[in-house]
Amino acid sequence: MEPTYDDKSDPAGLNRRALLRGGTAVGLGALAAAAPLFTRPRTAAAAAPGGPEPSAAELKLTKFRDPLRIPPVLRPRDHGGHDELTVRMRTADVTLHSELPPVTMWTYEGVCPGPTIETVSGRPLRVVWENRLTGNLPVTAVDFGLVKGPSPDPLSNYPGTEGCQEVPGVADLPPWAAVHLHGMLTGGGNDGWMENLVAPGEAQLSAYPNDQAATTLWYHDHTHHVSRFSVYAGLAGLFVSRNAEERALGLPKGDHEVPLILSDRNFGLDASGALTGRLVHKVEMVGAQRLMRPHAGPYTLVNGVIWPYLEVDPRWYRFRIVNTANSRIYRLMLLADGRPVPGALQVIGTDQGLIDKPIPVDGALNLSPGERAEVLVDFGAFRGQAPKLVNTMQGITPGASDRRNDLLEPDVMQFRVADRRPAGRFTLPPVVSPTFRRVTRADLPHDRADRWVVLVGPGAANLPELWEMEEIDPAGITFPSAGVVQVQDAEGTVRTLRRTAMAYDDGKAFTAAHDSVEVWKYLNLAAAPHPMHIHLAHFQVLSRENYDIGGFDRVTRGSARPIAFKAAVALEPHERGEKDVVRVGTAGQITAGPNGTPGELVTVAVRFPVVGRGVHHCHMLEHEQHMMRPLVVTPAAHLHMGGHH
Missing domain, CATH: 2.60.40.420 (Cupredoxins -  blue copper proteins)
Known part of the structure; x- marks a missing residue:
């Protein structure tokens, strides 16, 4: 060969x-x-x-x-x-x-x-x-x-x-x-x-x-x-x-x-x-x-x-x-x-x-x-x-x-x-890929909860963190509470999210069904942007939104008041197709102040066409080793066999 x-x-x-x-x-x-x-x-x-x-x-x-x-x-x-x-x-x-x-x-x-x-x-x-x-x-x-x-x-x-x-x-x-x-x-x-x-x-x-x-x-x-x-x-x-x-x-x-x-x-x-x-x-x-x-x-x-x-x-x-x-x-x-x-x-x-x-x-x-x-x-x-x-x-x-x-x-x-008459007969085509289409609401799952991934600034180890979250009932929780974040969306709905994993070897991994579609929500509470990459998958970016992250208590590492929607942001031209990396956070200058740049929520529709064990992580290589978590894609029939011999 x-x-x-x-x-x-x-x-x-x-x-x-x-x-x-x-x-x-x-x-x-x-x-x-x-x-x-x-x-x-x-x-x-x-x-x-x-x-x-x-x-x-x-x-x-x-x-x-x-x-x-x-x-x-x-x-x-x-x-x-x-x-x-x-x-x-x-x-x-x-x-x-x-x-x-x-x-x-x-x-x-x-x-x-x-x-x-x-x-x-x-x-x-x-x-x-x-x-x-x-x-x-x-x-x-x-x-x-x-x-x-x-x-x-x-x-x-x-x-x-x-x-x-x-x-x-x-x-x-x-x-x-x-x-x-x-x-x-x-x-x-x-x-x-x-x-x-x-x-x-x-x-x-x-x-x-x-x-x-x-x-x-x-x-x-x-x-x-x-x-x-x-x-x-x-x-x-x-x-x-x-x-x-x-x-x-x-x-x-x-x-x-x-x-x-x-x-x-x-x-x-x-x-x-x-x-x-x-x-x-x-x-x-x-x-x-x-x-x-x-x-x-x-x-x-x-x-x-x-x-x-x-x-x-x-x-x-x-x-x-x-x-x-x-x-x-x-x-x-x-x-x-x-x-x-x-x-x-x-x-x-x-x-x-x-x-x-x-x-x-x-x-x-x-x-x-x-x-x-x-x-x-x-x-x-x-x-x-x-x-x-x-x-x-x-x-x-x-x-x-x-x-x-x-x-x-x-x-x-x-x-x-070169300073000569233009060469070539190419004309910018009005259609590039007739087979490409944007994801619609009909393509999105209605029978499963969204995945939440929260990106947080340096913690006790002085390193930025990637938190996998689950939605919980807020009853009995005192705010701020470590690893708990509340998010208020554009319609005013408040969701309470609790951290389930952070370190690479924290245990249970996100597990997706082969050929399924999932909605992932990346919420950036840090000043710096993070390019997020998913192995074994491809996705389309559904939305990019600014959020007020002033309610996040950086000492307690939880929200004192909900992280609140501010405004929708237009997708950039290169974000409107099929992707495997998306930037979460502004690409501009990181400004001074207690909250740095505005927080961002980026929502993507993810497809899983292959099976196996992979990872999802930040593609800033200086962050990769501590902003990485395992990801498993398995045949749908296998998901129902857990706990049985």
């Missing part, structure tokens, strides 16, 4: 198929080193605009110096009734910027991000994930903090480890691995259970039904307690599924269909102050309690290149955008001549496939970790210009720096649009 590569993605015209057939020992890592920054071949064109620009002086690297790298394409081989593929994890030296020394990383097939696995929907797929990693984790983990509170200009904005202390044990982590194909609807035994680890020299065998809609998924390491470091070390890649419906649309393809895999990193400095290329995972620990802020690195990578540029034709392009960062939320805008271009991004797909029609993004496209969006962009409107994709903060001028919120350098990448 050797891998099959798309020849046209090879650097320097090297043909990987020929190399593999010939039995050569040259692997992808060596090829990447030979041509560290490569793009798809382009036809001759007029000189493009734009050019390199200096970044913030402290970051020492030039923006837009290197071209966007397109990951090699890996296609499985036909094996009768199913397809097969072998993907190898390797330790490799990877070039992330031409002014930065090669970076030692853990990779899939020697490249970062890993190869894009491209499949045909409806063809079952079996993958052998081979662990050939060597050496300990190639990441230096450090933290820093002020006793008096958060810094107005945290050290996480800058490279190096000065003023920080090393996190013990991280440098000694050996290369165990567990691969999760994020968004693939497969049984629990093939999902990459994070405690079923694979040692170097061993392999994880996974069978994927691969019968869902044409979509953009991604694969990454899911090792329990360690994923915030192993994914940061480079273990992530894209997975694309295609079908006849998608092909019939005539969407931009070939060089005009481009993945944009977003992430952020930080690096070490030597004694002279020069960048070393050593990966540094740096987080701020706030106040005397040492509350950990989620990780945010100052260098933005797209497809493994720091602040790249892409030469484009004046025509429509299709972008598959994936946020693979540990914790950073990307609020993306396209700027031309320094000004936002409303509607430049037309959303046509979400986490789990295409939507019914294109939806323009008038503000920012907000993608939290794990979320994906497919967008169309017409560069015909920017002939001879160099628009930029930037990351923004709410309340900050788009394209401006915001040091307090870890946005020293807001630029993501530059597009260089």
